[in-house]
Amino acid sequence: MKKLFLFVMIGLFLLSTLMIAEEGKQMISKETIAKVKSSLLEKYGEKEKFRIEKGVEQAASLWIKEDGTVDDFIQFCGASFVPLGEEFDAIFARLERDNEIINGYMTIITQELSKPIDLDWGELLPIDTVFASWSPAAHISDDFFNNKIAFFLRLNFPYYPLSEKTKNEQKWNSKDWAMARMGDGFLSRVPAEVNLKWQQVSTEAQAYIYDYKFYLGKLVDDNMKTYFPEDMVQISHWGVRDEITARYKDKEGFFKQKMLFALMHRIINQEVPEVIINKGDYYYNPISNKLYDKDKKEIELTREPDTRYAVLQKTWESVTWFDKYNPELNTHIKRMFEAAREIPEDVVEKLFIDVISSKEVRETAKYIEKQLGRELVPWDLWWAGFTPGGDIPEEKLDKIVKEKFGNLEGFEKAIPDILIQVGFTPEKAKFIAEHVKPEAARGAGHCSGAAIKSAQNLLRTHVPKDSIDYKGFDTAMHELGHAVEQTLTLHTVDYYALQGVPNTSFTEAFAYLFQDQGLKFLGVASEKTDKDIHIKNLATLWNAYEIMGVSLVDMRVWRWMYDHPEATPAELKAATIEIAKDIWNKYYADVFHAKDDSILAIYSHMICYYLYLPDYPMGYVILAQIQNYMEGKNIADEMQRMCKVGLVTPNQWMRNAVGEPISAKPMLKYANEAIKFFKK
Ligand SMILES: [Zn+2]
Structure with a gap:
């Protein structure tokens, strides 16, 4: 599940993307810039040449009429440039402290005000969404341009685009990196009202998705027979997909899966009746697309009017508002790949295609067909027979989890023990556990990270009221991984500016x-055998195969939206379905013996998470690399060593961690070994 803070903090100190003052508003001439540079050079000498050149250019590019006259600019630069040395170091240390205070407390305000929406607090009040969509940090950028702090930073901390960071990544030390990260801030002058408007759209899109649930007990077949427990409600797509995965051991499982898969297609096609979304008053046959009233009498159906695509289009539109402040990275796509991920889009795309067209995927499909005793059907994308716990029925796992923890508070108390099992010392386990607070989520799980050392990481998972089930525990274990990483990277990096990991794939x-440690902690998975390791490696490849296709759809749909700014929601729907089918036909149809399936367009992330999806498969690639490295080593020790490096480029981080840059080769290599093992 996603780590939430990435978008919350746009406009804050460190996380703003590359932008400059709106074109046409710059007022400092080339002559003035040259004059300021040469006077600073004269004063501080050649050794400061690089910083002076970059700093003056950058400060000038942001200076507008409201900031003062040309003379004011000249005076400001003369008085504010600080040469490297003792005074500079003192200022740098102070900025680090200030930065943590601002980031930290703004994050806390946002987290607290969003709790009515994020947590399972029952009925929402109308004012809840207003407060949740209000950003306390929205005016920081304006304020810091007004008091000239932003100009001070631009003048003294050069910005390095991805190409320059890449060039320097192997020779910079942690201080160099921290200074470069300081240079990533205040590159834009996005007006506060634009940030606020964007925040509102983002909140509305998430509210739409988090309330997109279905009463599965009301799904019927042609004979009006129901198949799911009366009170079963699942969110799309997460819960519905997990229900497909959970039905493999079930006698009527195949038909139940077929029904849920049909429901997903009705959602993608927007044929789903509006009245069954989030409501249990009607019966619905997703295969025949027929709607019935509570007496099971067929009634006329009104479909959801392409709202899904209208919401997606609105999220796209809301980020295009930032484009004009950013001549270099002038699309959200570029900002996500070049600035947020720091891996170019074409590199990511190639990596995905290498994996999904590989012979290893086809061999894995044959292995699954052997296990199932039949040819694959499209929903076997979500086959979960790989996990060592896959043989244990979900009901039994629910019972084990309930007995072990009772409820979410019980899970909270068990965190130190879980960490000790992973390999942390009791002291370290206690320290980390003190910085993690589990909470019951309204929607799917996530981890909302702390940005100041005194705060806790908020671990959210969806659990039944006052109870806990396996799904809730499984999600909590996932989110715990985020929380541990966040605690380590906040508390152990050399500089606050380096807190975190290079991008969300690493977390x-x-x-x-x-x-992965979940079943082991429940005591239902034995110690790793060769077979388990091989199964896990096949599972990684299969999961990556699924989500890489989904991510490629996400990436291509975003390109399509930029290419078709005037499109209607209906046109966006048609394009999305066509893109999904095209990718399916190229890389999936041969494996699943079916053409023209659009299922890769079902993910909810695509609608409200702004091109976040590629981080998941990148995560698998990175995971395979890290896991392989971890085999036979102490996870806790290695994780502490890796997290200490902090926010360098992804490739450099990986070099530090495992001795090689990012690559899909380990994932394919281990899948290959597994295939050989099972052929024996
Ligand atoms: Zn996650």
Whole structure:
């Protein structure tokens, strides 16, 4: 599940993307810039040449009429440039402290005000969404341009685009990196009202998705027979997908899966009756697309009017508002890949295609067909027979979890023991546990990280009221991985500016590593045998195969939206379905013996999470690399060593961690070994 803070903090100190003052508003001429540079050079000498050149250019690019006259600018630069040395170091240390205070408390305000929406607090009040969509940090950028702090930073901390960071990544030390990260801030002058408007759209889109639930007990077949417990409600797509996965051991499982799969297609096609979304008053046959009233009499159906795609389009539109402040990274796509992920889009795409077109995927499909005793059907994308616990019925796992923890508070108390089992010392386990607070989520799970050392990481998982089930525990284990990473990277990096990991894929890798420990902690998975390791490696490849396709759809749909700014929601729907089918036909149809399936468009993330999806498969790739490295080593020790490096480029982080840059080769290599093992 996603780590929430990435978007909450746009506009804050460290996380703003590359942007400059709106074109046409710059007022400092080339001549003035040259004059300021040469006077600073004269004063401080050649050794400061690089910083002076970059700093003056950058400060000038942001200076507008409201900031003062040209003379004011000249004076400001003369008085504010600080040469490297003792005074600079003192200022740098102070900025680090200030930064943590601002980031930390703004995050706390946002987290607290969003609790009515994020947590399972029952009925929402109308004012809840208003407060949740209000951003206390929205005016920081304006304020810091007004008091010139932003100009001070631009003048003294050069910004390095991805290409320059890549060039320097192997020779920079942690201080160099921390200074470069300081240079990533205040590159934009996005007006506060634009940030606020964007925040509102984002909150509304998430509210739409988190309330998109279905009463599965009301699904019927042609004979009006129901198949799911009367009170079973699942969110799309997460819960519905998990229900498909859970039905493999069930006598009527195949038909139940077929029904749920049909429901998913009705959602993608927006043929789903509006009245069954989040309501249990009607019966619905998703295969025949027929709607019935409470007396099971067929009634006329009004479909959801392409709302799904209208919401997606609105999220796209809301980020295009930032484009014009950013001549270099002038699309959300570029900002996500070049600035947020720091891996170019074409590199990510190629990596995915290498994996999904591989012979290893086809061999794995044959292995699954052997296990199932039949040819694959499209929903076998979600086959879960790989996990060592896959043989244990969900009901039994629910019972074990309930007995072990009782409820979420019980899970909270068990966190130190879980951490000790992973390999942390009791002291370290206690320290980390003190920084993690489990809470019952309204929607799917997530981990909302702390940004100040005194705060806790909020671990959210969806659990039944005052209870806990296996799904809730499994998610909690995943989120615990995020929380541990966040605690370690906040508390052990050399500089606050380096807190975190290079992008969300890395935190997902740690999350999966922890999720893997879940069954072991429940005492239902034996110690690793060769077979288990091979199964796990096949599972990683299969999961990556699924989500890489989903991510490629997400990426191509975003390109399509940029290419078709005037499209209607209906046109966006048609394009999305066509893109999903195209990717399916190229890389999935041969494996599942079916053409033209659009299922890769079902993910909810695509609708409200702004191109976040590619982080999941990147996570698998990174996970395979890290897991392979971890085999036979102490996870806790290695994780502490890896997390200490902090926010360098992804490739450099990986070099530090395992001795090699990011690559899908380990994942394919281990799948290959597994295939050989099972052929024996
Ligand atoms: Zn996650």
